[in-house]
Amino acid sequence: MEKIIFYILSAVILSLSLMSVLSRKLLRSAVYLFGVLTAIAGFYFLIGYHFLGAVQLTVYAGGIVVLIIFSILLTHDIDHQMPTPDWSRVAVAGALCVAGAVMFVQLLQGSLFSRVEAPEQSDLNTVGNTLLNPGGGGYLLPFEVVSILLLAVMIGAIVIAKQRHSVDDSSPEKQAP
């Protein structure tokens, strides 16, 4: 049973991601992406990581996709259709992708993956304890570093979006008609 669900989910993820990349309309890509992220949450539920699954659903499928869709709606041309790419480019890119996939499959067939013991229970208590544990096996330091990262990125975003009073522009592109 688990195997069947796994393969169904994989098929959904693969086809939807392909469609998301290949679609020539922005909004459709975003919707396909939503499907991919939801299906990935399915994986987490399948292996019993309920917390991670819920986070995936709320943060990625819920938050990020909504943000993406919002920003698409704010662009002035929603119906914009990407131009069809040259056949030569498609051929080169396709050949590279196939070559990469073949190499990967060959590598993975050797089944060089090592087995990792999963923690027995992954309830909220364990997750919270691991996340905020300063000792061995805990993730307090990365947690705090991520918060600095978010702060820095927010400052960066603000400074780019900030209104300017004086404009000193000497770039040639700007002056060209």
Add this chain to the structure above:
Amino acid sequence: MNWDDLLLMRHELQLLAVILIVTCAEIYLSGRDKSRIIPLSLALFGIHMAAGWLWPVEGELFGGMYRTNGLIHLMKSILDVGVFIVILQAGGWARKQLAPENRVSEFFLLIWSSLLGMYYMVSAGDLLMVFLGLELSTLPVAALAAYEVLKMRSAEAGIKFILTAGLASAVTLMGISLLYGSTGTFVLADLGKQMQGNSLEALGFIFFFAGVAFKISLVPFHFWTPDVYEGAPVSVAAYLSVISKGAAVFILMILLMGFAPLLTDLWVNVLYLLAILTMTIGNLFALRQRNLKRLLAYSAVAQAGFIMLGFMSSQQDGKASIIYFMLVYLFSNLAAFGVVQTIEMHTGKEDIGDYEGLYRTNPRLSLVMLLALFSLAGIPPLAGFFGKFFLFMTVASAGYYLLLTIAVINTVISLYYYLLIVRAMFLRKSDNPLPLVTSDGWMRAGLVICVAGIVALGVASGVYDAIYALCAHL
């Protein structure tokens, strides 16, 4: 956990304190006093830098996620010196360009957050922290590259940088996941033990390497370098070319030489090829540049190739020669960028042709540029000569004579385009040379530190010995 243990993280905590103080200053100072943030920032960072050199300690924190020792301490202190010079040189620019737009403190905050990311990256005990540090050191720089966002080129630089960086970190993450899949651990110390040297690990390592190579701007990953350097503000280009590159070189050194002994055969071959490609392509493209920022960008690519020479030996001499070269390169390159920045800020000119006859009007600036370029080219008795000399010694002692020959040829090529600038400044006469440029006091201080570094490192032999001794254990 004992509170005293947090002293191990002194570098990071100090810098965090500096960041928080300047943030508060930004919030509480009224609009007119905002330009006071520049001296405040410089003073605070100067204290941080000076205090950073003291008391190197050794130990681990957070269950091995954070580790430090004498060598890591030295790396952080070197990065500190570089950042201090960069922000010193940026002081005048910040006052003139940023203060009227009320964007002074953000410039410092972004540079420091990026530096903090580098600290955590260099000190990382597992791949998760390496990746987080890499991200924290990269993302703020994208905002910095687009800092003059109303200039098209600057905005373009920012977009280009963030797209390439995003791709690079995705590839890095893929590599990390393959390494984890194969070994079942994130912890660097265990990673070395669990590795079997199979092809999955090799692929993971290559992917991981691609992300780091992007930051060092090694050749197949260098396409962003000239465009971003040209578009970004000069201080940011200087930061990218020295600090960003230095941190990436350090982490590569720690990972390759410290934790992945089984893959030695693989990466020696890969780096052998990349070093040749990077030096040659960087130099050949630099020959054709007329814009000084682009020229320095390609010269930075070529110098990255020289740095890779040090990786040919994973012994003590390889490590020491890399760190010593980084230190020398830091002073030389920052001096060159400082001169370009001064000229650009006051006259807006950045082509080689504009520098004709510079010596007649600006003798001191020309002299600084001369020293910087000679040091970059590796002319004795300046520091750059010894930096290259130790790298070449490493290659020779490892027995790669073909590589050595190519490196020497490349040095000669690089000498040609460095001398083109020198010829323009000293020998060419121009009907209307650039007017006398009076640099501000901060820039002058920055240039004086650089020149002192270039000259002193060439004379003082004790520095290399001290670094060599520290490199005994990584």
